[in-house]
Amino acid sequence: MSWANRRKMLYGGGVIIFLIVIIGIPSFLFLYKSPTCFDGIKNQKELGIDKGGPCVLLNNSQVQNIAVLWSRSFEVIPGIYNAIAQVDNPNFSAGAINVPYSFKLFDKDSVLISERKGRTYISPNKIISVFEGGIKTGERIPARTLFEFLEEPKWERVDNPIEGLKVRSRKLNNQGVTPRVDAVIENKSFVDIFDIEVIITIFNARDVAIASSRTVIDMLPKQSSKPVTFTWPQKFSDPVSRIDIVPQAPFRK
Template sequence: MPMALSWSMRRQLLYYIVAGVACLIILVAGWKTFFTHTPTCNDGLKNGTELGVDCGGSCALICQAQARAPVVSWARAFKTDTGLYTAAAYIENSNPGAGARAVRYSFQLFDDKNVLVIEREGVADLPNMVLVPIVESNITVGNRVVARTLFSFADEPEWSRVPEKKPSVVISNQELEQDGSRISATLTNNSLENIKQLVVIAVLFDAQGIARGASKSTVSTIAKKSSQPVVFTWPTGVPNIVRAEITVVPAL
């Protein structure tokens, strides 16, 4: 007949069983944590529908391999006063439905001997727009004369999908003075929220479509369902201007 277990042996066996069950629970929990967790777009892993680590697929962030670099359509500097210039560039966003936040850039202004006169750095959002204007004003060059302008990005933009929105600010009543000294327009906020720190940029073009002047204005507040004027001026005028483009640059 089998020998009956003593009380101490039964207690020892019970301890082993409890310890074994506890280890099993820990192993199962660990396996679920490391091998069967729900994929997210910030877990540092390439999983789910992602095309890269936390990018592509269902994630808002677009993988660098799938993103297209922004293209500088043109960059120019315009003399606005003695020793003062304004630099402007049009940037092509070739990523439909996507934008990039806080991208560092620089304007480099050169003289006719291709010697650097000055460099101006800045930061800008690249919203979900085909053409994004960027303007830097009040660039002091002393007695130097600027002959060429180079625009470049210091960072590789990180593109993310941006929800499509109808324009909440409409531009109307645009009027350009014949001597190119002033352009005015009306901004209408059609949304149900106040809009603050709205960036508005105006660019002047000649008959050949070449930019001849640019200016930037930041409107502090436009109340919901209201309108207000915006005015850009060039004190000395800009000759031979045939059209102007006013662009509202939304923040991301």
């Protein structure tokens, strides 16, 4: 090969390298997008699209099924009922927020009386209570209460679950007339806790729930306590054997 041809080849190769450096590499860097948990692609060792691996959202294969333990409704005054359900989440580090649910109240002939829909959170590794109050039933009497989630929870990894909410005391008064329960809720953690639901369930000697209610604490500072009171306008259907008070709050994301 003559020197002229070699010079042409060297010149052509130099031009190609120049174009790669000046145009190709910047174009690649501009067009290339690093994998993320929001790109709609199963990558970076994810178990599903944008789920599992390094992502906060979890794949369904990573969680155990939750269980609705029981659901009931209770007359507050004629034509007005409260409803409550208890749900067990056995997953130690998986929770869900904004999960839609439904309470359905049926009469003795399994005819629907009323339906109430709402949304709740599911905290990790806890039995949570879901409450709806003031459900109107007219002159019909509920005989069965059905609670169900309306869609699969969108599970996410929870690294900082809410801990430290305790019930320090509980006292029942006026059981035979207009019952009242006074209790003290403590925050034993080292962080302020917001949007605390405090749900109470009253049980008879057969350990059957006979009444429920709810109150809300907007914020409970760390290492502090606050009294709460629950009242009912008419006496319970049975003598009280057990009082269950559950303080719960949405987990921190």
